[in-house]
Amino acid sequence: MSDMVVATRPAREGLWQRIWRRRTRNYVIAFLFVLPALINFTIFRYLPILTTLRASLWQYSLLGGYGDFIGLQHYRFMLEDPIFWKSLRVTAAFVLLKVPLQVAFSLVLAVFLRQERWILGVVRSAIFTPVVTSMIVVSVLWSMMYHSQLGLINSLFSIVGIPRQAFLSNANRALPAVTVMMIWKEVGFSLILLLAGLKGIPEVYSEAAIVDGANRLQIFWHVTLPLLRRVLMFVVVTQTIFSSQVFVPVYAMTRGGPLNATKVIVYYIYQYGFLFQDMGYASAMSIATLVILLVVSGIQMRAFRSEVEY
Amino acid sequence: MNIKRLGRVAEGVSRRWFTWLSLVLVLALVVVGCAAPALAPPAEKAPAEKEEAPAGPPEKVTLRFLAIQDDAQLNAWKEILQEFQQIEDGKWSYVDIQFESVPFRELFPKIEASVAAGLPWDLLEADGPDMKHYGFNRVILPLGEYFTEDELKQWFPQSIEEGSFRGELYGPPMMQSCSLMMYNTEMTEAAGISPPQALADSWTMDEALEAWQKTTVDQDGDGVPDQWGLRWGQGTWVGDYEHGIFHRSNGEKGSPTYEGMGEDGVSFVGYLDTPESIEAMQFYQDIHQEYAVTPIEPIPNIFESEQAAFMVTPDNRIGELNRLYGEGEFSWGVTGIPYFVTPVCQTGSWHYGISPNTEHFEEALAYVKFASSDAGARIWYKHVRQLPANVALFNELPEYQEGGRQHIWFEAMNEIGVPRIQTPCYTEYQQMFAEAALNIQQGADPADELSATARRIEGLCAKYAGWNE
Numbered sequence: 009m010s011d012m013v014v015a016t017r018p019a020r021e022g023l024w025q026r027i028w029r030r031r032t033r034n035y036v037i038a039f040l041f042v043l044p045a046l047i048n049f050t051i052f053r054y055l056p057i058l059t060t061l062r063a064s065l066w067q068y069s070l071l072g073g074y075g076d077f078i079g080l081q082h083y084r085f086m087l088e089d090p091i092f093w094k095s096l097r098v099t100a101a102f103v104l105l106k107v108p109l110q111v112a113f114s115l116v117l118a119v120f121l122r123q124e125r126w127i128l129g130v131v132r133s134a135i136f137t138p139v140v141t142s143m144i145v146v147s148v149l150w151s152m153m154y155h156s157q158l159g160l161i162n163s164l165f166s167i168v169g170i171p172r173q174a175f176l177s178n179a180n181r182a183l184p185a186v187t188v189m190m191i192w193k194e195v196g197f198s199l200i201l202l203l204a205g206l207k208g209i210p211e212v213y214s215e216a217a218i219v220d221g222a223n224r225l226q227i228f229w230h231v232t233l234p235l236l237r238r239v240l241m242f243v244v245v246t247q248t249i250f251s252s253q254v255f256v257p258v259y260a261m262t263r264g265g266p267l268n269a270t271k272v273i274v275y276y277i278y279q280y281g282f283l284f285q286d287m288g289y290a291s292a293m294s295i296a297t298l299v300i301l302l303v304v305s306g307i308q309m310r311a312f313r314s315e316v317e318y
Numbered sequence: 319m320n321i322k323r324l325g326r327v328a329e330g331v332s333r334r335w336f337t338w339l340s341l342v343l344v345l346a347l348v349v350v351g352c353a354a355p356a357l358a359p360p361a362e363k364a365p366a367e368k369e370e371a372p373a374g375p376p377e378k379v380t381l382r383f384l385a386i387q388d389d390a391q392l393n394a395w396k397e398i399l400q401e402f403q404q405i406e407d408g409k410w411s412y413v414d415i416q417f418e419s420v421p422f423r424e425l426f427p428k429i430e431a432s433v434a435a436g437l438p439w440d441l442l443e444a445d446g447p448d449m450k451h452y453g454f455n456r457v458i459l460p461l462g463e464y465f466t467e468d469e470l471k472q473w474f475p476q477s478i479e480e481g482s483f484r485g486e487l488y489g490p491p492m493m494q495s496c497s498l499m500m501y502n503t504e505m506t507e508a509a510g511i512s513p514p515q516a517l518a519d520s521w522t523m524d525e526a527l528e529a530w531q532k533t534t535v536d537q538d539g540d541g542v543p544d545q546w547g548l549r550w551g552q553g554t555w556v557g558d559y560e561h562g563i564f565h566r567s568n569g570e571k572g573s574p575t576y577e578g579m580g581e582d583g584v585s586f587v588g589y590l591d592t593p594e595s596i597e598a599m600q601f602y603q604d605i606h607q608e609y610a611v612t613p614i615e616p617i618p619n620i621f622e623s624e625q626a627a628f629m630v631t632p633d634n635r636i637g638e639l640n641r642l643y644g645e646g647e648f649s650w651g652v653t654g655i656p657y658f659v660t661p662v663c664q665t666g667s668w669h670y671g672i673s674p675n676t677e678h679f680e681e682a683l684a685y686v687k688f689a690s691s692d693a694g695a696r697i698w699y700k701h702v703r704q705l706p707a708n709v710a711l712f713n714e715l716p717e718y719q720e721g722g723r724q725h726i727w728f729e730a731m732n733e734i735g736v737p738r739i740q741t742p743c744y745t746e747y748q749q750m751f752a753e754a755a756l757n758i759q760q761g762a763d764p765a766d767e768l769s770a771t772a773r774r775i776e777g778l779c780a781k782y783a784g785w786n787e
Binding site for chain 1: 457542
């Protein structure tokens with residue numbers, strides 16, 4: 009009897025030790041790996057969001073600090089603020105113009121540039137160069153190029169007999185002008201991701217399709233594109249989020265004008281927070297933008313969901 | 319079997335433990351973050367008492383100075399610093415200054431964000447009409463107790479009033495200003511124009527328009543003038559200093575249009591959007607769109623690079639022209655500022671400000687006192703060449719005396735000069751006004767734009783209600 013007791017105890021202790029080793033230790037190690045990212049997200053993401061939410065319920069300015077608690081008054085004002093709605097429309101127009109064009113353009117480029125030839129490597133590098141160039145520098149350069157009197161583009165127009173055009177001071181052309189610049193700047197980013205996606209698709213599927221008699225277009229449409237769906241989802245979702253947060257080109261090129269034609273939501277938030285000294289209202293608009301982006305991203309992720317594994 | 323069950327249970331426990339631990343950590347961080355004091359308004363603190371330092375050479379002190387991008391001003395401050403280090407037997411030789419300069423329109427948000435974030439700036443370059451805003455919001459320290467009555471007499475009373483808030487001096491002035499219309503004499507002579515030389519004979523807007531039209535020249539016939547008639551205002555921005563003159567000038571003295579704002583400092587409806595204001599801003603739009611005598615897309619240095627015949631500017635342009643072309647090499651003239659009903663130039667200029675975040679108040683104050691003194695003002699003028707705020711300097715400059723070439727600026731400051739609207743809401747007002755002016759330039763209906771802008775400014779300024787009671 010006493011032998012049994014002696015034999016059982018070490019066995020039970022050994023079990024717990026094994027559980028600790030196998031399970032808990034793995035989780036502890038995993039937790040330690042995740043910990044820095046968790047702290048980073050908490051301090052630099054979640055905490056500011058909560059602080060912003062709090063600020064949106066108070067009268068609050070950078071210099072004046074927190075004033076009275078006003079509940080949802082900022083949100084009510086937002087519903088009645090025509091420029092808020094205008095800035096949302098401008099942002100939506102920018103995203104709807106830029107993201108599809110950029111993704112389509114980068115997809116076409118990726119298909120043509122996926123082969124491993126040195127000259128294509130040079131072209132890939134050239135297309136990627138604007139991505140790593142400072143946004144403010146690019147914006148200033150393009151605004152000089154767009155200048156109606158002094159700009160390079162209008163000089164070229166003059167040479168071929170086209171009348172000079174106002175780009176950034178024309179309410180109908182300013183947003184497309186900024187969009188073109190941004191596509192030029194960021195197409196390299198989507199291109200690299202899509203190239204990686206294309207190279208990750210096993211050749212066997214295309215070969216099988218060729219054996220079945222599919223032509224190149226059919227292979228692209230029925231084989232490549234579906235298998236690229238997850239990468240496309242990533243590109244579309246990230247580009248939608250980044251584009252919805254566009255600020256620097258508007259700040260440097262148009263200041264939201266002319267006639268609010270380029271007043272994107274982030275620029276409007278900046279104006280209220282830093283220029284008009286109403287950080288409370290700016291915070292309310294930031295929360296609204298966050299909610300809108302969450303919903304849009306959720307819809308996009310659902311729309312691009314893929315069951316295909318390879 | 320039991321061991322497997324136990325394992326699953328343990329796995330479940332570990333997962334939950336992992337999840338709970340993460341959640342607790344996130345919540346703890348959030349709670350700690352939220353419990354931390356929010357970005358508090360800068361305290362109106364008294365300058366720290368300096369601890370008794372042991373004998374020996376003092377440690378080097380570097381003051382941080384936030385200012386606008388302007389080479390002439392920067393050169394002036396550097397020379398002032400060299401002199402400052404020599405005075406009082408080198409008492410301040412251990413003081414150095416590190417400048418950070420930003421474009422004009424970025425200075426205001428930069429100052430406000432920096433002070434709110436507690437960044438250790440010592441000195442700030444503050445625009446005159448913003449002094450009330452800075453005083454109200456405690457962005458700069460009050461300096462009244464550090465200046466004697468005699469020291470205050472160094473400057474014109476307008477400058478002291480502008481640099482004060484609720485009767486106390488917050489920042490001594492760097493200079494004064496009043497914008498008039500300079501012109502390129504070669505261009506006006508080529509167009510057969512002789513602008514009036516006496517302030518009393520200044521052109522009306524319609525008379526000036528004729529001159530601007532005559533000097534707008536499209537030599538190659540491509541539809542874009544090679545020479546423009548007008549650049550209204552310094553730089554490329556459309557701030558209140560020069561562009562706000564349009565609407566104020568279309569009112570009789572003392573009228574709501576002329577005043578531009580209610581006495582309470584927070585009312586704009588009925589002042590900014592009067593029929594006279596709207597009429598003036600319609601003209602403002604027309605000179606850009608219909609008459610096209612000034613470019614809609616601004617051209618940097620358009621007057622200095624001889625691409626425009628007229629420019630509405632303070633006299634600091636003279637220093638700039640001398641730097642670019644050599645002393646007296648650019649053929650310029652000056653005439654009064656065009657007007658609708660009442661000739662108006664808006665006065666005031668830059669002031670020194672000491673940040674509440676400074677850790678070197680004594681050195682910062684000493685530098686400010688020297689820079690704004692007679693000696694400092696002389697160096698300043700040598701570089702910047704703008705109407706002085708310093709009375710002694712003004713009296714010794716022949717160009718500002720009767721018959722002097724720049725006398726008209728002083729005359730205008732006294733005859734037609736009005737301070738920009740005096741309100742702590744000026745910073746918000748100016749940003750809103752600039753946006754409205756830009757929209758009007760680019761084709762917005764002036765009535766709609768001014769009406770909406772006046773209402774929006776009132777909304778933003780409501781927080782200052784009762785500030786001057």
